[in-house]
Amino acid sequence: MVLRDKYKELIDAANSAGISDLKVREQDNVLYIDGSTPDGKVKDNLWNIYNKIDPDFRAGDLILNIDASAAAGTKAKVTTQSSNLNIRKGPGTDQEIVGKAAHNEIVTVVSKANEQWSLIRTDGGREGYVYTQYLTQA
Amino acid sequence: MKKHFLAGYFLAFGLFVLILGSCKGKPSDTTTTDTAVVAPADNTTTKMPDTAVVISADDSLKRMLPDATKDFPGVTASVDQGVVTLTGTISRDRLPKLMMAVNALHPKKINNNLTINK
Numbered sequence: 001m002v003l004r005d006k007y008k009e010l011i012d013a014a015n016s017a018g019i020s021d022l023k024v025r026e027q028d029n030v031l032y033i034d035g036s037t038p039d040g041k042v043k044d045n046l047w048n049i050y051n052k053i054d055p056d057f058r059a060g061d062l063i064l065n066i067d068a069s070a071a072a073g074t075k076a077k078v079t080t081q082s083s084n085l086n087i088r089k090g091p092g093t094d095q096e097i098v099g100k101a102a103h104n105e106i107v108t109v110v111s112k113a114n115e116q117w118s119l120i121r122t123d124g125g126r127e128g129y130v131y132t133q134y135l136t137q138a
Numbered sequence: 139m140k141k142h143f144l145a146g147y148f149l150a151f152g153l154f155v156l157i158l159g160s161c162k163g164k165p166s167d168t169t170t171t172d173t174a175v176v177a178p179a180d181n182t183t184t185k186m187p188d189t190a191v192v193i194s195a196d197d198s199l200k201r202m203l204p205d206a207t208k209d210f211p212g213v214t215a216s217v218d219q220g221v222v223t224l225t226g227t228i229s230r231d232r233l234p235k236l237m238m239a240v241n242a243l244h245p246k247k248i249n250n251n252l253t254i255n256k
Contacts, residue, residue, distance in 0.1 A: 023189060025189070025191050027191050028246075030246065030247050032191045043238075047234050047237075047238060051234060056230070056233060056250065056254060057233070057237050057248070057250050058250055060247050060248055060249050060250065061247075063241050063244075063245065063246075063247070063248065064241050065241050065242050065244070067242070080209075081209065081232075081235075092205070093204060093205050093208060115242065115243075116202060116205060116206075116242075116243075131205060133206070133238070133239050133242070
């Protein structure tokens with residue numbers, strides 16, 4: 001229960017932000033918080049709170065997994081640091097690059113291949129797999 | 139007002155007698171072993187059901203980590219029994235993005251041994 005107290009502000013914020021499927025569990029001195037939200041700002045806010053409680057994430061006592069990636073059938077914005085996003089033939093960086101989506105480009109999420117990769121379609125009609133972490137619900 | 143209160147009181151009492159009676163009528167209820175399993179000793183578990191924590195296997199973490207860290211040159215990730223250790227250097231403004239990507243892989247724990255420059 002000690003970790004739940006340490007991260008109380010974070011848990012409370014997750015609860016009040018209406019995170020779906022919110023799960024908070026403590027196991028072997030690590031707290032696991034999982035859930036999802038369609039709002040990237042909610043995720044960023046929770047991460048800011050995490051960073052405030054545990055500066056630079058040094059303690060190694062929390063695994064925060066908030067999925068804010070765009071759902072299948074919705075539009076998503078390419079949120080890379082600044083570069084283009086590789087579109088690949090299959091889900092994996094070992095797969096051939098079949099195209100690129102520009103930074104801040106809006107694409108359509110066709111489906112989620114797994115937790116890391118999404119199948120997308122660009123407005124130009126190109127289809128392939130991209131790393132979900134770089135997609136934010138538009 | 140008083141009348142209503144009295145009526146409510148008698149209704150509650152009646153209900154209580156009814157429940158008490160029905161329980162007495164079914165002694166088998168108290169002897170079934172199922173009920174003992176359902177009732178948890180710790181009442182916090184009833185509020186928030188504890189689903190098991192999913193932790194990725196090492197080979198799956200090793201397969202996913204290069205994808206998660208490839209945009210962070212200078213960062214090296216190693217895996218041992220579900221624990222991911224991050225070493226190398228990173229800038230402070232890029233750190234949350236890296237941590238988000240690694241946290242999403244279902245590791246058991248993350249040791250952040252990165253040197254942060256600014």
